Amino acid sequence: MNKLNFAASRQVNPPGVSPKLTEEQVWKGLQKKVRQPIGFVAPITACEIISDTGNKVVRSVTFRDGLVMQEEIDLYEGTIAYFDASSTGIRITNTVSYDKDNEMILTFSFAGGIPGFTSNLPEGERPSAKDLNAAIGPGVEHTINRIRELVVDGTLA
Secondary structure, three states, X not given: OOOOOEEEEEEOOOOOOOOOOOHHHHHHHHHHHHHOOOOOOOOEEEEEEEEEOOOEEEEEEEEOOOOEEEEEEEEEOOOEEEEEEOOOOEEEEEEEEEOOXXXXXXXXXXXXXXXXXXXXXXXXXXXXXXXXXXXXXXHHHHHHHHHHHHHHOOOOO
């Protein structure tokens, strides 16, 4: 039995959305999410920044279910926010990329487990890729929508 691993991707600027987000705005939004996750990640109820050197942030986050997790986050300018929660073995990436049509994509990937999901289930009891996409994908969409809100209200330029 292995821990759950999964990635979900969404278009940043699907047809009909306004305003269209730039790569710079998405990256600024992800940086804000790293330092102020409340409003981006619904299950997080508290966040304490332990250290911040610009491209490396160490934080302690508290989840609604009481789980407290310390994360080391490495920021790779414009492309990847890499979250390492070594105490749980969970590693998460938020990645900005482009598809074959040059449309910007945001992907959240999870390795070593997914917060809120029971790991190490027998094969027949594990959630399907469709179920995981239905659970993780809206989180990606929420982050994109939250960034768009922050652009509209002038918080992010």
